[in-house]
Amino acid sequence: MKIISALATGVVIAMATLFMWQAATEKQSTHLGTHTKTKDIAMKPTNLTLLGLTYPFTLAPLPYDHKALEPHIDEATMRIHHSKHHQAYIDNANKALEELPELQKYTLEELLTNLDTLPESVRERLRNHAGGHFNHTLFWQMMTPNAQLLPTEKVATAINQAFGSFDAFKELFNKAAQSRFGSGWAWLCVNKDKKLVVTSTPNQDTPLAVGMFPILGLDVWEHAYYLKYQNKRMDYITAFWSVINWPLVEKLFGDGLTAVE
Numbered sequence: 001m002k003i004i005s006a007l008a009t010g011v012v013i014a015m016a017t018l019f020m021w022q023a024a025t026e027k028q029s030t031h032l033g034t035h036t037k038t039k040d041i042a043m044k045p046t047n048l049t050l051l052g053l054t055y056p057f058t059l060a061p062l063p064y065d066h067k068a069l070e071p072h073i074d075e076a077t078m079r080i081h082h083s084k085h086h087q088a089y090i091d092n093a094n095k096a097l098e099e100l101p102e103l104q105k106y107t108l109e110e111l112l113t114n115l116d117t118l119p120e121s122v123r124e125r126l127r128n129h130a131g132g133h134f135n136h137t138l139f140w141q142m143m144t145p146n147a148q149l150l151p152t153e154k155v156a157t158a159i160n161q162a163f164g165s166f167d168a169f170k171e172l173f174n175k176a177a178q179s180r181f182g183s184g185w186a187w188l189c190v191n192k193d194k195k196l197v198v199t200s201t202p203n204q205d206t207p208l209a210v211g212m213f214p215i216l217g218l219d220v221w222e223h224a225y226y227l228k229y230q231n232k233r234m235d236y237i238t239a240f241w242s243v244i245n246w247p248l249v250e251k252l253f254g255d256g257l258t259a260v261e
């Protein structure tokens with residue numbers, strides 16, 4: 001009797017295992033089925049690479065203390081902006097890419113220069129959140145507590161050539177930042193003709209999406225200044241000129257000239 005009972009138990013276990021295996025296989029094939037739909041996404045390579053970050057994205061620490069940019073940008077704003085807002089862009093970009101593992105190998109720049117080719121299910125989320133991760137990662141580095149107030153040699157020359165003078169450039173950049181309705185960014189970029197241009201983008205759109213290489217950017221979302229400056233966006237824009245990391249802008253300018261070739 002014991003042997004028969006043992007045999008019966010064995011059969012039950014074997015059948016249960018078989019059933020579970022079948023269920024798992026079915027689940028897997030459904031999963032694989034979803035993948036094949038997006039396997040042939042025609043992603044174009046890009047030279048517009050500044051960061052080269054890939055999934056899973058993580059929040060890098062600020063390159064200086066949260067209060068290091070005081071009095072121009074206050075500690076509380078830096079803390080919330082970096083640890084909450086930037087983190088949220090990262091989390092949401094990662095979530096979107098978890099749904100489409102085929103896209104995980106691409107850099108932020110590849111994703112953002114191929115928005116039109118991305119599957120609709122993730123396109124807007126990557127535009128906003130991968131865009132947000134890209135823009136903020138640059139933004140923290142574009143500021144420094146040890147700022148010189150004027151651009152370094154090559155950028156200074158290029159600015160004079162493109163805009164007539166540093167003051168004329170400043171006025172143009174301020175205007176782009178001030179007049180961006182709602183949320184967005186003001187930029188100094190290298191365009192396809194290797195010329196410096198001032199532009200602005202809405203929301204978390206990046207200059208990459210229109211073939212431009214950003215070398216300086218200012219976040220004009222209210223979350224970037226409201227705690228200290230409330231509705232006075234222009235005061236925040238004015239303060240930004242005291243914290244610009246010009247040596248980095250100079251480096252990016254050199255990178256940009258090569259990248260847009």
Ligand code: MN
Pocket residue numbers: 081085136219221223224
């Ligand atoms: Mn922001």
